[in-house]
Amino acid sequence: MKTSKQHRGLKPLHWLVLLVFTGLVGCDSGGGSNGGNNSSNSSSTATASSSSSSDSSSASSDSEPELRGFEVWLEGEQSVPMVQTDQSAMASVTINETDGLVTAEMDLNDVSGVNAAHIHTGEVGSNGPVTFGFSDADEDGVWKIEGEAVTQAQYEALIAGQWYVNVHTERYPDGEIRGQILTDTQTVHAFTLSGEQEVPPVETDGYGQGYLLYDSSNGMLTLNTWVWNLTATAAHIHLAEAGLNGDIVAGWEVSPDDEGVWQVPEETILGSDEVLALYMANLYVNIHTEANPDGEIRGQILPEGYELLLFDLSPGQEVPRVESSASGAGYATINTETGGLRLNAWSMNMQATAAHIHEAGIGENGDVAIGLEENTEQVGLWQIPVNTGMEAETQALLLSGGHYLNMHSDEYPDGEIRGQIVSGPWDVLTFALSGAQEVPPVETEAEGDGYALLNTELGDLTMVVNTRNLDTASAAHIHTGAAGVNGDILLGLEQDGIDASVWRLPGDISLDEPTLAELMEAGHYVNVHSPSHPDGEIRGQITY
Incomplete structure (x- = not known):
């Protein structure tokens, strides 16, 4: 990327061109007094005779406007x-x-x-x-x-x-x-910035929104990024795909007019390599602070047709859950027009021996769909093979949360950490169920794991609860109530027709705004009832 001092080549209005041209012709034909006349009745185009000049003027007035x-x-x-x-x-x-x-x-x-x-x-x-x-x-x-x-x-x-x-x-x-309003050579890209997109992820209240316009006719780039809840010390465009860190392409300036706005310098031009990177979702914006000098919030610049998927990997998402201090972060982009998929996943506090994308929803185990390859240069990084593509049906399943990434280890060959691959506003919630959480507590060997997929914007909710040592379970519900408090039933779960240890919410459940807000504040719990404990044998608070 370079900064050019040349002015943009802009096309002036056609009618102004006509006036200037008319004046120049008037000078050539000896009509200098008409050179500055802006009237529509001023001298017409140069001709060999006044008659042909009159005919030309008549034809011009009858022509279609441009x-x-x-x-x-x-x-x-x-x-x-x-x-x-x-x-x-x-x-x-x-x-x-x-x-x-x-x-x-x-x-x-x-x-x-x-x-x-x-x-x-x-x-x-x-x-x-x-x-x-x-x-x-x-x-x-x-x-x-x-x-x-x-x-x-x-x-x-x-x-x-x-x-x-x-x-x-x-x-x-x-x-x-x-x-x-764009010409045929201009494109606009709007994107968000968050600590979740940093590599590794950063916990922060800061966030941002970016707006980019690129003009392929002259290479010009306009980019304005707004940031909130942080004090930025620097901002740059970097070259790398989601989930990887890359070199700086261009530095930014603080807007002199708007607080919290960072801009690329005027007349900034993208080089050919950077243009290719832009259209392949390989450029990102990074905002640096004193607390996080490597970057506090980041935003991948997504061309039209690209989706960004961010997901955490944790022992609690395994089915059944495992006890481990390991964790992970996954980053993926998918071209929804071609099906091209790129994915980078990092493991922490574990020695992964294998990693795969599996096909199954939350709370369920499924078959391997794609195997990942370990990066030989960066410890803990696993990537899908180059040129991986998805058919339209598989792509739709992926974008609806129908796949998960599983990382295996010698200690946990079935998987030590797992992450449901989700897009946009979908979040994964996991929680344990036990007799100790009942009010009053219940002594039982029964236990369970809860998994929920929540759309934090629309309130759509999917939930699976798996129980163990509880063959006599008779009902399961979501109740309203904070930890240590009993409350009314909100929704009923349905028992699987084949596996009696599995309970699910019926399809098409959507929470209204007050209920959604309450759920996100840990205001609901799942209660599983049995004949020996009709008020509930195991319970789990749904934590966000």
Whole structure:
């Protein structure tokens, strides 16, 4: 990557070119007095006679205007800061380059709570002033801009990727969905930064959001990253895939205008190797602090079609759970268009002898799907083979949490640490069940392991409970109540038809916001009942 001092090559408005050209021709034909005339009736193009000049002028007035159109996708991810929303929209923006006018149309009938929509001036990852306003004059849900004049400076900002469409709603008055207006050579990448993405992971309250625009016509890069709950000392772009640390590609500067914003220097250009890395999800942003000089939060820059999967490996996820101080961290990216998968997994406090991806959900053991290879240069690093791909059906199963990574050792040949491979807002919760947790405590040899997969945004919940030494279990429920407190039943679990020691939640369970918040604060427990202990023989607090 290098920094260029050359100015961007921007195409001026067509009508301005015509005026300048007309003036130059007038000088050549002796009509110098018309050189500065901006009127539409000024001298026409140079001809051999006044008659042909008149014919040319008539033809010019009858010709079709030169139009340039843009299709703009609006989503919450492009808003600053990002908005978690399922709403989206598509806008059509057209520039009449002959007359210097902008028109636009956007159907917002499927977007609830709309109270305003605008085109703003502002680069990706920054908020800017309103430039043009949409109107729903016909009250049909189709918002329009009906021919507003565009200045040369505004046009140059548009071509540089510095216009965006913003839709404001009652819930998000500053904007719920947003879309940068892009030329055919420009792409936008929005990504999040977290301590979980660091290698190794960092426990921190800090987080960030990054917004990148790349223009392949000139190699220009615009990148703005917002950070919260930390004091950054440096920021860089590095070259490496998820789960690996790489060299610095470019350093950043603190924004002089916005606190907590880091930017690449103006006129930053990507080299060919870095462009290839960008489109293969091999660039990441790293934010350094005094407490974590190697990086406190990190964000992999994901091109369109890529998914990032982060997961912990622990003894508690093994089925059954094992007692070990070992732990691990897994990082994966998948190209959802090609099925290409890359995965790096690190083990700590153990000597792994093998590692595999298995096909099974939480709380269940499954067959090996892909074997990993040990990296000979970095201790504890295991990787899937190069050029590993997945069929669409297998890929869908992976993204729904249907695979896990298992690391084996001599002491635990069936697996010492395990991690369910999950994407986005899905978290894995594990908990032990025992008679000692009952209120009052129960003396029993029965015990159990609980496994839950929770979508922390939508409240979707999957749960499996495996019991041991409890062949007479008669019922199992999730109850509301903190540790040491008995509470009412929230949900019932169903016993497996073949294996009586396995209990599962029915499908399609979704918690409302108050219940989800309570669950995440350890406000629920699982209770397994038996004829000898109808109030519960073993219990496990669901801990997040």
